[in-house]
Each structure stands twice: as C-alpha cells, then as structure tokens.
Amino acid sequence: MRSRNPVFSRRGFSRDNGYAGFNAAPQAGGPAVGVQGNPYAQPAGNPYAQNPYAQQDLQHGAPPQAPATTGRMTMDDVVLRTASTLGTLVVFAALAWALLPVDDAHIGRSYAIGIGAALIGMVLAFVQSFKRKASPALILSYAAFEGVFLGVVSSVVDNRIASGAAMQAVIGTMSVFVAVLIAYKAGWIRVNRRFYGFVMAASLGFVLLMMVNMLFAVFGGGDGLGFRSGGLGVVFGVIGVLLGACFLALDFKQVEDGIAYGAPKEEAWLAAFGLTLTLVWIYMEFLRIVAILNSND
Numbered sequence: 128m129r130s131r132n133p134v135f136s137r138r139g140f141s142r143d144n145g146y147a148g149f150n151a152a153p154q155a156g157g158p159a160v161g162v163q164g165n166p167y168a169q170p171a172g173n174p175y176a177q178n179p180y181a182q183q184d185l186q187h188g189a190p191p192q193a194p195a196t197t198g199r200m201t202m203d204d205v206v207l208r209t210a211s212t213l214g215t216l217v218v219f220a221a222l223a224w225a226l227l228p229v230d231d232a233h234i235g236r237s238y239a240i241g242i243g244a245a246l247i248g249m250v251l252a253f254v255q256s257f258k259r260k261a262s263p264a265l266i267l268s269y270a271a272f273e274g275v276f277l278g279v280v281s282s283v284v285d286n287r288i289a290s291g292a293a294m295q296a297v298i299g300t301m302s303v304f305v306a307v308l309i310a311y312k313a314g315w316i317r318v319n320r321r322f323y324g325f326v327m328a329a330s331l332g333f334v335l336l337m338m339v340n341m342l343f344a345v346f347g348g349g350d351g352l353g354f355r356s357g358g359l360g361v362v363f364g365v366i367g368v369l370l371g372a373c374f375l376a377l378d379f380k381q382v383e384d385g386i387a388y389g390a391p392k393e394e395a396w397l398a399a400f401g402l403t404l405t406l407v408w409i410y411m412e413f414l415r416i417v418a419i420l421n422s423n424d
Contacts, residue, residue, distance in 0.1 A: 204395035223278025241279030248272035261396035289421035364416035371409035
C-alpha cells in the first residue's frame, strides 16, 4: 500500500526497498502481508533471520516486529522527527508573521518573500522526494521555507480578511489529525486496496480540476471556473480537507507497516516529512475556507 506522499514511495516504505512491501499476496510460510522480494518471505535475505522473535512471528503468520535495536525505526523516532519538523515550520511561520508586515506599504514585499520561500520549499520537497535516503537537512530546510510562506499567507488572511483565521485553521487541522488517528487506531478506517484506489482517483480528479481552474484564472482573468471562490469554493475546500484526512490514514498505515517490518531508523525522517506535507495541505484548505466564508460576509 502506498501513500499519496511521494516520500513514502521511496526506499524504506515501498515494495522494492528490501525492508517492507504491502501490495502482493503473501508467499507460503511468509507473513500475512508481503510482496515478492520481501525479505520476510525469503529467509535467506531476511535481515532478522537470527532474531528468534521475528522467526516466531513468521511461523505464526504475523507481521514481524522490529527488533529492539537502535538501527530500526520506532514510533518514538517518528514522533520526535515529526515534532522537530513541525516545530521548525511553526517557528519560521511565527518569525515571518512578526517580521514581514502586511500593511498597505509592505504587503507587496512580504508577499514576494512568501512566494519565493514557497517556490524554494517546493524545490526542496521535490529533491527530497526523489532521493533514496532521507536528508534531515533538506527536510528541515523545507520546513523552514514552508513556514515562511505559511506565516505570510496566514498573516494576510488574518489581518486583512478574517481576524482569527489562522487559529481557526490550526484548530481545524489538529482536530482532523486527532479524529483520523482515533478512527484509524479504533479500526473505523480500513486502509486497503479499495480505500487506496478511491483516494488516488479522487485526489487525481481534484488536482486536475484545480489546475484547470488555475489556467482559466490566469488566461481568462477573475476566479477562473469559480472552484476556489464563493459557495463552490467552500465545497471544494471541504473536499480538500476530506482528501487530506484520507491521506493521513494512508500515512498512518505506512508508518505502522514500516515499524512492523523493521524499516531503518533514518526512515523516520521520511515519515515526518510525509506527515508534514499532509498537515500543510489540510491547513491551507481550512485557511481557504475561512477566507472565502468571511469574504462573502
């Protein structure tokens, strides 16, 4: 099973990484979930072949648990790296909010800096997404530049469109995160092939519609096809939030499986990166919804 986050399709979370895979039927004698090339389905290449606990898991058809060594990713690693990445983003967002004013005399310069930071962050995200190994420096740099962009955009919306919009978007984002986490852990959300296929199809259609809307806006002026303004904009904003929630469920599944199959410890940075991308997506959708609702008052 793959997340929509490109970082989760790289080494450590993909089906050809030598650690874990989630897309093919299990082989005889292998774990309940496995793929061709999965070291747990091929004892000769199993890095935990000498681990009696992993062998016991395999014999009972359960996904092997990562051994108690510092070389394997744990939930604590994921939480710590995610906190570091999100913390960097929040700090730079706060600095941008405080140091880049958005009054009439300075909004042009501040917005230009914000857009420039967004472009740099996008480049860094693409570079990290296509690297085979996690680079903490790249991930934290992405968080810093993305934080500057979010700080400027949030300040513009909060100060010029809807007072308190940024806090509402933060509360909304965290509420979705907690709700999806609870639903996932309780088993109310079943992340399987059908769920994955639905989310991929829905997200592809969503992105294509937004691209068409943007092209009409650029070449035709105004709000394009109106997908990002008015009542229709609110509807598409809600759809964007729901898609973000689905992406979170896929991300949780990837993290859980990565830990169960013993992904290397450095892959915790990729998990943090992917979760940060999804949370930024959800935050921006909430901020857009609040801005649209208040601009129509």
